[in-house]
Amino acid sequence: MKKLCLLILVLGIFRPVSGAEERDAQTIIRDAIDHWRGLSSYTEMTMVIHRPDWERSMTMRAWTKGQDQSLVRIVEPRKDRGNGTLIDHNNMWLYSPKINRVIKVPSSMMGQSWMGSDFSNKDIARTDEIVNEYEHSILGVEIIDGVTVYEIESVPLEDAAIVWGKEVLRIRADHVILRHSFFDQDGELVKVLETVEIAEMGGRIIAKRQRMSKVDRPQEWTEISVIFVAYEVEFHDNLFTQFSLRNPRD
């Protein structure tokens, strides 16, 4: 799930650049991702999906390694226990213990919602490749409560597989992403991923609670809160395989 957030959060970044300003924007985003993810991470988190007439909450565990591999497994509620998502490079698989099958998520389903949340499968499966498909620039620098905050605009390249017109990130100097806004091609705000709570966890200051919401449906949102996180953890080599997706060892 970590990765999920990360990836979503992150979306931005860098082509080889010449301007000093642009290199700065690139570095800021790159550092923010590395800070959030580490070389490897283990996270426990809850996800709350809120709708006007119902609310649902899930607890899950997530493992990430490097830029391309992650595994998410649901712990609570009981009936969903064991459901998992594996991301290895650009591919995504789902496992459901009820049908005892690993399903590869086809491209036609990548646009659909991930486990009923406001995140799409595509949001989750994004890897750093996508990061190369934007052009970044610093819009402004502010000092809020004594901390420097950079506002960075990322515009997708012409042939990038990204529907947004632009994305705007607000990143603190200590690498916490405060806000990630998605704009359509008319420059209208469509959805926002906002950091609601910041805390020190696993030895780093990170966004503890983040909320994704769509502008035209303010009553609906998905919130992810980190309960526990550990960085630079050693994993078994087989963790990010379909076998391990199907046969949880924890």
Added chain:
Amino acid sequence: MRLFGVLFRLAWRNLWRNHRRTTIMLCAIAVGVWAMIFMTALTRGMVDQMIIEGIRTLPGHVQIHNPKFLDDPSISNPVSISAQQSFDDPEIVAWSSRVKVPAVISSERESRGITLLGIDPVAERHISFIKYDEVDGRFLVDSDDKGIVIGAKLANILETEIGKRVVIMSQDPDNDIADRGFRVVGLYTASTGAVEEAYAFVGRATVQKMLRIGNQTTEVVFVGDDYRDVEALYEVILDAVDDSVSVQRWYETNTYLGSMLNVMDGFVVVWIIVIFLALSFGLVNTLMMAVFERVREIGLMLALGMKPGSILGQILIESMLLLLIGLVAGNMLAWATVMSLQGGIDVSVVAEGLEMFGAASVLYPKLNVDDMILASKVVLVLGFLASLSPAWRASRYKPVEALAKVG
């Protein structure tokens, strides 16, 4: 022959003795025949359009595929004929090779499943249902074009427009995701919204690069002179390729359209007969009346030595005259109606319903000489049979009884 002359004259005069009744009957026949022919022309026109459009949107007249593509239309089943191979035969009017894959198109707000067609716009010009100059914006220029042309309705659903970017997602042969952003350069309109929603066009080379398939394509399409006669074209292509690919005629690729054509012929006959059945009651009734009115007269003619066969003939001639005049009037009426509606009938009020079976919202009636002949034949033959009974009765009167009848 002289006898026939006399009978014909008698019949003709009898016909106009009660001219009001005759006129009404003539009107009934004319309107009936008109309905038969006009409605048939209308349906024919509709089916014709469906087929022509269907052939344009999908199959061409003859297609080549990988045999497995038909069961699994994915990029893993490319056709082994390269785009470079040329086909040269007088039967082939135009041909083109395409990459046709299922894909997902997304804008900021919506995504939809579509059929993505990677085409060479130059070769496709005479095959495609899109008239390039009528496209809003512009159509693709060449196979390397980086733009995408989508249907106006799809653009509406996606809330996108010319100049904006959309993302196309599909799979490469290894089942990995292949995606790319495209800028919408043109919006096409088709006769039905279903088509506009279903197909998006991109440059063939661009999509080949996106799908990482080199120069492979998934289908080759050929167009001949006339969709009704594709056998010659089929043979030519069958000879030109080897066994590794499957060659199909349009009605095999799109069996719905194929059976449509057959159903149509049956439908025309049924339709004509149904109308005739309604008509025949009026016809028989009119003849009956004509006979009953003239019982004494018929008795007199019999008494004077006219043979029953001649009475029968006279009544039949009367009925045939009635039918013939009605047919001529009805045919002309139908012809005039169809001619006056050459510009098409706008039925957009019920367009949504028509779309369900793939018909357009403007109908162009199509007059078919065979249908006119068929209708006329049916009316004459069945009319003859229907009038046999009153005629037979008239010829069987006994002169004495008939003369004694008070009428």
